Amino acid sequence: MIHDDVFGSPGRRQALTIAVLVIVAVLMLRLYQLQLLFHVELDKKSEENSVRALIKDPVRGYMYDRYGRLMVDVGPSYSITLVPAEFEKRNTPFLSSILQVDSSYLEDRISKARQYSPFLPTRIKRDVDMKTLAAIEENLPLLRGISYQIESKRMYPTAARAPHLFGYRREISDAQLSDAGEYYRPGDLIGVSGLEARYELPLRGHKGFEYVSVNSKGQIIGSFEDGKRDITAKEGENLLLCIDGGLQAFAESLMTTYSGAIVAMDPTDGGILAFVSKPDYDPAIMSGVTPAAEWAGLQTNPQKPLFNRASLTKYPPGSTFKMVLAAAALEEGIIDERYRIQCTGGFRFGNRVFKDLHVHGSVNVVEAIQKSCNVFFYQLMLKVGFEKWTEYGRRFGFGQPTNTDTGEETAGLLPSVEYYDSRYGKGKWTQGFLVSLAIGQGEVGVSPLQMVRYTAALANGGIVYRPHAVGFVQRSEDSTPVMVPRDSTIVGLSPQTLQLIRDGMQRVVHAPGGTGSLAKIPGVVSAGKTGTAENPHGQDHAWYVGFAPYENPKIAVVVMLENSGFGGAKAAPLAGLVMEKFLFGELKRYQPKAVQKSVAGGAPNAPR
């Protein structure tokens, strides 16, 4: 060591050689580590690096009515996209003026897009009009990173609007994005109400992927492996609806001046024929981009057009509910058709008098339904008892969700001993509460959708169906219709019981003194029941439930008009028109002018 500090000593030569060998060994070890040990992982990264998947949105499924008429269509929509890495910031004011959005909105969208991917196009404005598109097109050379893509949006080619039935899609929220799994990406649309929400999965189809090679700037430089690995988008499945498009449009037209609902059902399987909630809105405004002002207008409208009155409401059903009590009394053998009471036009219970509209004299159960005699049902309620009434109400499907496929619904409210005990405390409520319930007043709350399947059950001999607006889902690969399951429960009514109740309902329409004669359909025997529900907030709600023809019923219908007065006067005529329209495809009788005008295009065409 001491003598090696001379020029070029062998020891130092050795030391330098070893130093070089150590350096080479370190490099070789690292090379071995990267290329052999970490190869698989880094190779995967390299593939992800150079290959990008461009998402191809599938065409969403169509909706056809029961006669094959296209009701919910898909049309082109142009979205403006932006690649953050290529977009020049100084163009922001220019772009915002073309798109007619605030610069701050644009900056927000761009920063969100950047988080998602700086190199991939992200939508910054959806469904722009042709004028905007043309302006963008003209200025494409100036606006680096800006492009547009064609997407699909909903179109509604028939006169039917049915926004509450069809529902709509909105841009997926962050919460949904974390819940809904890996399929969705920011900016995707997802069904949030009605059939669009309930059938999101079959309707949406499956996204396709186009693999492209990109360079380090993310610029697409060609297809990857000539597109061999591309996955074509799988188009959405079509919904074959039970809805009669013509009937739907007609029913909507009947309701133009009302607030309320009309729901019609096929009593043989629970298929929904018409589903009307009014006031409503044009579903087309929800199909692309809903302007904020329009959306706010819908939300703050005192008429609540967004509110689904057909299935989200809890109305007192009034006298239309009387058949529940009649069924309980007859089926439990508490009364038969020979049981009669004297209607004196009032009923004293305790120190309170419950009034009837008329003095009906001696009535049995059939006549009590026909004439809607309150006194009869007041007394009957006390004979039958609360628990039986609740039980039969439940058997008809009240107080529980219908499990409809039409989207949002409420369970309604079917009072029971337990309910009153918990609400008012044990012993703190009296039999007096029951007297109101006997005629469908008080706390009982039902939706028109619940009412229609109750009516359908009376029509079909006691089968309570799960309501469904979709009959079949058409598989996209081979167009085979796949039936939506028809669930049902049995009320459990004897033919005799049914016969008496149906006889009463038939008399409502056809016998003198029946309350629903305005529901009469020319040439067809039908049955029904009127209801006039007192309402603490305003005028009475008008109800009519009915079915036709009397033998082998093909349609059950519920008409519910908020604050419109007598059911027999207001609701019954509309129900008759709806049933006639469905049974004949047109109105045979004289058409009121208002109706004639607004039904244009509503008649069914030959099935496709």
Place this chain on the structure above:
Amino acid sequence: MLDYLKEYFDFRGLMLCLGLVVVGLLSVYSATFDVGAAAPFKKQLIWAGVGLVALFAMAFIPIRTLQRLSLPLYIFNLGLLLIVLVIGERISGSKSWFGFGGASGQPSLGGQPSEFMKVTVVLALAAFLARTSISLSNPKHFLLAVAIVLVPMALVLAQPDLGTSIVFFAMLLPVLYWAGSSNFVLVAILAPIIAAAGALFGTLTFLITLIVSGALLYVTRQNRFAAAVAFAVTLAVGLSVQAVYERLPAYQQKRISTFLDPGSDQKGAGYNVYQSKVAIGSGGFFGKGYLQGTQTQLNFIPEQWTDFIFCVPGEEFGFVGASVVIALFAGLLLHGIRVAGLSKNKFASAAAIGITGIFVTHVLVNIGMSMGLLPVIGIPLPFLSYGGSALIANMSMVGLLMNFYANRKEH
């Protein structure tokens, strides 16, 4: 005849050099053939031809002439560096270019004096150390030797070109070592650098490097006072690292911090290294095939035909190809040391070590950076990286090695 050639012609050096030049041309072609219609490849090919001429010129200039020319060349080159600093064109943020007629900042014909400075500094240092009157144990002589390197190094650093200045410094140490400088002095120079590097990583590594430096100083000490001073300097440098770090330009700070935590910024400063590692790693054992590297062909690696050229053989020829490249370098480096050992001429011997030192620094720093072992310091890989000045300078240095080998018996 053959025996004569074997005796007086350095086939090994030439073959190793030509092998590397060929790999380099293939790599540059692969990295650039899609962008500029192979223009960089054609330029590099021309430069390789020029380099070959320079190589043979250097191989046959008499050593005495070289030795005599070394000082004037050194001074001339220093002057060029100064001029570049004042009027040089800016390329990638540093003034290191001489543009002749390049009016628009695109130097069509030009050169980087700092590349040639490497050669002239080595020759000047070697010539200085070869003087019989010089002894490195004489502090005055020692400092003069150091100054020969530090002056051009400072000028290059002012460009600013950290990478090339590191090369100057890294070349100095083995030459001093070879010329017989005491171990203590070398340790005293190295210790502050090691401590500073340790300080960058954190307190613990700083303490470890401090202990190691202290131990080395103690083992190699000649007198206690000098050892104590050296240790104090080491401590002071280590402690002031933070302050210096804060004064560094942002891009260098980022490079350092990215190196310390490579995962921190995969799309930003760490992007190059990340992409480079992915490219090399994805090559696997046999590589993806020439011109088939997705990373290379899709231009994922910035500056891949200059500083990150090693990715190309790494990705396209895999472990096999990359090993061949490293083996060629290893062969050249060992050959350089061998030539230095064989040479009876002190000037030639020291110059051979200097040349080897330059090559080893480039190879270690460049390949180490490409594989994520070392921070990103922009120095090219000899013979492979695109760039005329460097290629010609490097081939000239191989020519010098060939010259020293052929004349190894000459005093």
